[in-house]
Amino acid sequence: MIIGVPKEIKTHENRVSLLPGGVTRLKRNGHQVLVEKGAGEGSGFSDEKYVEAGATILEDIEKLWEQSEMIMKVKEPIEVEYSRMKEGQVIFTYFHFAASEALTEAVIESKATAIAYETVEKQDGSLPLLIPMSEVAGRMASQEGAKYLEKPLGGRGLLLGGIPGVKPANVMVLGGGIVGVNAAKIAAGMGANVTIMDISMPRLRYLDDVMSKNVDTVFSSEANIRSLLPDVDMIIGAVLKPGAKAPHLVTKEMLSDMQDGAVLVDVAIDQGGCFETSKPTTHDNPIYKVDGVVHYCVTNMPGAVPYTSTLGLTNVTLPYAIDLANKGWKKAVKEDAELQKGLNITGGEIVYEPVADAFGLEYSAIDSAL
Ligand SMILES: NC(=O)C1=CN([C@@H]2O[C@H](COP(=O)(O)OP(=O)(O)OC[C@H]3O[C@@H](n4cnc5c(N)ncnc54)[C@H](O)[C@@H]3O)[C@@H](O)[C@H]2O)C=CC1
Ligand SMILES: CC(=O)C(=O)O
Ligand SMILES: [Mg+2]
16 A cells, blocks of 8 residues: 655644654555655654655655555644545544534545544543543643743733642643543642542542542532632643534633633643633644633644654554555454544545534444445
């Protein structure tokens, strides 16, 4: 199979979907790899390294998409890439369809096969291709939130951990999954008072067992969120229903209960965001204020730390990519229930129900596609 690796073009997206070592592995399995010139540079991997590994470097991105049977990316295709997707082509990347009807329509129209990293799912419900990036984004969320609590950056002017004799900040984490637990660890490590909220009681019991003394768990309900808002300095949005649009847990009206200069970090923005007032931002211009509350809503947080993120991501994606290349997508998806969960759209049909539900579009049972 011919596999294409484009350079990422989202703002400050410095990750790359395949390492030179991954090229070697694919070559050993009999495949050909096309890498766009400079694709690995932002993560510290030169074109020379890819050539040594056996890749062909292409400068012409249109040709790369045209010739590739499978495209491996990091972020969802953005508008200039829509016309490059084509029937019969497999695209293996993050898609986050529920956050973009335009992208959903573009992939339907292209008739390409979209296998989404974020919905590949193990039998225990875990999301192996999302986890490492959620670990990065969760840890970053507390770091970024602490930064934007500083007065010159728009925040209340509060040190997250306080000092002896002065209370630390109160941090609320909505969703105690991978992002949530990693955010809580860093915020608690910096000395903040942290409250993790989730709707899963088994998850809250687990977190109560493993987290440090300055982390409380509270069941996530509208009433409980409201009761904490007046004293909260920072909220991290970390909820997820796989593939679906995130629920709005803090509405615009609720912002008036919050303190001026409090900070919202909406990590769930890639699934549409869990604050009603969230809209996607970039690393160039990460924040804005609504009713005095700072909003940080960067959709590709891990892109800012590519040396960590590219390694974390490619560790987990490569085995699935090899499987897809060796067997072809249909056989690979038929034989691997985890990968099958990643199939969102193929041949113009949505086969992942939460994506169809997000826009009231038609859903086809997956069997019809296989
Ligand atoms: N902005 C960015 O750059 C990045 C965003 N993300 C996103 O972060 C989000 C969270 O991802 P993960 O932590 O990996 O998901 P996860 O599945 O590990 O955790 C989600 C948690 O939310 C909980 N939850 C669901 N509904 C809830 C509600 N109403 N109230 C409270 N909790 C609720 C679930 O029980 C679960 O524990 C996803 O949308 C993911 O795509 C991940 C990485 C990077
Ligand atoms: C998961 C995701 O949105 C990211 O890594 O950018
Ligand atoms: Mg994202």
